[in-house]
Amino acid sequence: MQMPDDIAKLANEVIAALKAQGLTIATAESCTGGLVAGALTSVSGSSDAVYGGFVTYANEAKIAMVGVPFALLRQFGAVSKEVALAMAEGAMAAAGTHIAVAVTGIAGPDGGSETKPVGLVHFAVASGEETRHLKKSFDPTWSRDQIRHASVVEALKLVKKSIG
Amino acid sequence: MQMPDDIAKLANEVIAALKAQGLTIATAESCTGGLVAGALTSVSGSSDAVYGGFVTYANEAKIAMVGVPFALLRQFGAVSKEVALAMAEGAMAAAGTHIAVAVTGIAGPDGGSETKPVGLVHFAVASGEETRHLKKSFDPTWSRDQIRHASVVEALKLVKKSIG
Numbered sequence: 001m002q003m004p005d006d007i008a009k010l011a012n013e014v015i016a017a018l019k020a021q022g023l024t025i026a027t028a029e030s031c032t033g034g035l036v037a038g039a040l041t042s043v044s045g046s047s048d049a050v051y052g053g054f055v056t057y058a059n060e061a062k063i064a065m066v067g068v069p070f071a072l073l074r075q076f077g078a079v080s081k082e083v084a085l086a087m088a089e090g091a092m093a094a095a096g097t098h099i100a101v102a103v104t105g106i107a108g109p110d111g112g113s114e115t116k117p118v119g120l121v122h123f124a125v126a127s128g129e130e131t132r133h134l135k136k137s138f139d140p141t142w143s144r145d146q147i148r149h150a151s152v153v154e155a156l157k158l159v160k161k162s163i164g
Numbered sequence: 165m166q167m168p169d170d171i172a173k174l175a176n177e178v179i180a181a182l183k184a185q186g187l188t189i190a191t192a193e194s195c196t197g198g199l200v201a202g203a204l205t206s207v208s209g210s211s212d213a214v215y216g217g218f219v220t221y222a223n224e225a226k227i228a229m230v231g232v233p234f235a236l237l238r239q240f241g242a243v244s245k246e247v248a249l250a251m252a253e254g255a256m257a258a259a260g261t262h263i264a265v266a267v268t269g270i271a272g273p274d275g276g277s278e279t280k281p282v283g284l285v286h287f288a289v290a291s292g293e294e295t296r297h298l299k300k301s302f303d304p305t306w307s308r309d310q311i312r313h314a315s316v317v318e319a320l321k322l323v324k325k326s327i328g
Contacts, residue, residue, distance in 0.1 A: 109208055
């Protein structure tokens with residue numbers, strides 16, 4: 001399955017940067033459903049850097065797979081800065097990698113609300129040194145495919161920025 | 165990110181069949197690296213059926229995430245019927261879903277050997293009732309993208325067959 005050009009380019013850059021620095025990565029994905037991991041592993045030789053990933057689609061999976069606290073899901077909802085950060089930190093801990101990237105958002109067309117519209121996506125990257133968070137509000141008229149595509153791009157960009 | 169037409173069609177059929185029967189699914193992916201989960205979650209409303217998935221790219225991830233026995237990896241290697249079955253059964257147990265699908269193979273261009281050439285992929289689907297295994301030997305001259313594409317297709321077909 002061929003990755004779109006922009007995603008393939010970013011995935012190659014991220015894997016090259018990780019390998020150059022001897023770093024390993026894991027993913028924790030909700031709305032992108034495995035596509036960030038799919039992009040990273042599209043790169044030949046990515047096994048030097050990619051440990052694996054968690055597709056934490058259901059809230060129960062966020063709790064069971066990467067230890068997102070139930071209380072955070074209750075208080076802030078699955079699509080929140082707090083849960084994105086907990087997913088990234090939990091994935092890094094569960095996988096034992098240097099870095100983990102997390103994505104949680106509303107890809108639509110259903111599931112949006114006034115406060116959390118379709119297109120709202122929270123990203124987080126955890127590393128030993130720091131944790132980054134990014135919030136994006138993509139155009140709610142975009143298709144599910146478009147929002148997931150843009151989310152994979154932003155996730156890879158955030159990883160790239162984090163590893164410098 | 166748009167799924168290729170054949171994958172999108174199969175993913176829609178699988179999700180519809182799962183929902184019609186009230187079944188839940190989890191994935192355990194090595195060479196496809198999250199793309200089977202990415203395909204399933206490309207379907208709007210898939211959260212009714214998809215719990216989540218494990219991208220068990222490294223051998224260590226196969227052990228830690230879905231409980232593949234170290235002895236099986238040692239004896240048969242990561243790309244084997246035995247490990248595919250253990251991945252599917254382990255994912256079903258770890259996720260607590262009705263069904264789990266597993267993929268492990270050699271997408272190339274590196275990593276092939278005389279006994280396990282590029283293009284060799286083992287698939288397994290576990291359910292409460294039965295476990296299915298499928299071995300495919302895709303054309304070793306195919307690109308990594310082509311082998312991963314064909315692997316996603318076969319994984320979805322095997323799930324579809326398993327749920328009838």
